[in-house]
Amino acid sequence: MTAFFQLFGSSASSQIKTGDKIPSFSLQDQNGKTFQISSVLGKQPLVIYFYPKDETSVCTKEACSFRDSYQDFQKYGAVVIGISADNVASHQSFATHHSLPFTLLSDPKNEVRKLFGVPKTFVIPGRVTYIVDKNGIVVHTFNSMRDGEKHVTEALEALRKL
Template identity: 45%
Template sequence: MALKVGDTVPHFSGIDSNGNAFDTQDYFGKKWLVVYFYPKDDTPGCTTQACSFRDAYQDFTDLGAEVIGVSSDGVTSHVKFQSKFQLPFILLADTKKTIRRLFGVPNDLLGFVEGRATYVIGLDQKVHYIFDSISGSGHMERALAFLKKKV
């Protein structure tokens, strides 16, 4: 069942691109979270999406938000992707698609490609905004515009 606006986001954890443990308990109640799901590291649409978040990262942090990218690629792939494009935010390796299922992000393109969706999660641990689009563009802009109105 997919998370909807107003739903409480369950606790989740994972491994980041540095091989470190990530736990939402370190963020819930302290920072807004912008969690974006994407299909694959270093592909055209995913690179566009990641670089747009990179270029606006300071805007997000200035608003008290942390950006987290999630895909089913492993840590090694994330390290290369993060290094190649100088991504300053957290990338989580969701190799078993546990986090993707927790959020209920569906597959796109007849079920062959992992879906792309962005969630803005408030200090109250609730989903405040969702943007679901196969396109790699628009995710950062919509999440940032929403945060600017709320914070």
């Protein structure tokens, strides 16, 4: 059974859930600078979304939906962070191509994805959004591979409730 989860997904018990504190991590952003989550924890809410791949259909719709609602996220003082295994150059190109105003982090070894326990769908990396309060506690999660835009509406609704 363990080999099944390693190949086809994470066990549900390892996934970060509502009420959990997010782990500390640092990754390279789309500009090649080191982003440390500790630099924003304790200051403002976070919307951390994991997605499979730059420039794919659903991922592009999701990113553009976050972009189009970016002012709403700013009203709540939230930092939006997208994370995938794509490299820094891919993120730079993706952010420029779609005028993305938020941070994209490169997780080439899927280390942060594993820290969060983001499940896979077969061999495709999962699409999960975490809404995190100022104290680093997850207040809402949303998991949907097909409905990228709903990640944005779910995140905004969760921020409204903070």
